[in-house]
């Protein structure tokens with residue numbers, strides 16, 4: 474087992490949609506990063522390959538570019554052909570999806586503009602009664 | 606106070622007997638999930654608390670996301686260095702993930718809270734509907750959701766089952782050791798996108 478706390482990862486962010494009541498286009502949540510940490514996670518290529526079809530790759534690229542930090546690995550604009558046999562690609566995807574941890578920052582619903590603060594790695598997704 | 610404050614959260618997490626019970630309940634939930642063998646799955650833990658259930662998922666090599674209404678419990682989870690991503694969230698307000706995100710969902714000792722109206726504005730039926738419909742939408746085809754919970758009455762068991770089925774799930778209640786007041790455990794076992802056969806509860810014979 475590794476021994477540092479996990480914080481929100483970009484894999485999870487890529488899967489998140491806004492749960493604000495009545496929102497039709499709540500994806501992707503706009504991510505603004507205050508502090509991020511890179512924590513090593515065991516490389517599991519099979520898992521990355523299995524998750525690829527579930528990801529919104531353009532949203533991932535857009536989010537990675539918007540963060541714009543040197544810790545963010547370069548990834549191609551589209552998933553290459555036969556990703557399962559492209560280790561260089563899988564390692565970059567692995568770092569981006571599972572090793573970059575958002576410690577402080579916020580996410581914003583693109584439609585309702587509800588803001589979800591991230592404090593000590595934990596996003597606050599609570600809604601006001603009228604938003605739920 | 607309904608939820609755990611900081612002191613209670615720490616006490617709860619340090620209680621050996623409590624840990625043991627949570628582990629057993631989680632292991633049974635995982636068994637009922639019936640995940641493919643030797644595969645790292647992406648799982649959701651609803652009411653993850655201080656991460657005792659998540660530890661069992663990590664132990665098996667799964668990647669998980671946990672959510673809980675108590676920030677104090679989540680802070681304990683964070684201090685304990687659990688491996689899942691943690692979200693401060695009220696399940697009655699629904700969950701928001703892309704379609705087909707999760708290979709499975711577990712929940713240990715949390716679902717009964719959804720039946721309570723802990724605020725005047727809370728409407729349990731509305732919250733049950735919102736929860737189950739949003740959960741159904743983010744599960745992968747053929748995935749299961751297993752909730753161990755403590756229903757306060759047969760009516761409450763029926764209520765949660767009704768709202769789960771209305772949301773599109775199939776499945777129902779599985780009871781282990783139904784004739785034992787001590788060992789009896791209730792699970793709501795749900796299938797998304799397929800018609801599954803409800804597993805049998807454990808019994809003395």
Ligand SMILES: [Zn+2]
Pocket residue numbers: 602695724727
């Ligand atoms: Zn509320």
